Amino acid sequence: MKTAIISSVSKKYFHLAEELVNSIIRFPESKNISICFLDNGMEQEQIKKISKMYLTVLYFRAIL
Numbered sequence: 001m002k003t004a005i006i007s008s009v010s011k012k013y014f015h016l017a018e019e020l021v022n023s024i025i026r027f028p029e030s031k032n033i034s035i036c037f038l039d040n041g042m043e044q045e046q047i048k049k050i051s052k053m054y055l056t057v058l059y060f061r062a063i064l
Contacts, residue, residue: 004034010041014050021053 005024009017017037024030037050 006036008038014046
């Protein structure tokens with residue numbers, strides 16, 4: 001079974017998203033986890049950075 005962790009992130013709290021990814025991928029069990037972020041105002045550079053951190057990060061832009 002595959003697990004997905006879904007979180008929302010904005011540019012102000014981007015550092016917390018980085019910490020979340022880093023805390024997950026340091027364990028070998030993370031191979032079975034997909035990490036998804038809802039974009040609530042990230043900057044383009046942040047989107048690129050978070051996408052490169054973990055290959056199965058999925059990117060969605062929240063439409064309000």
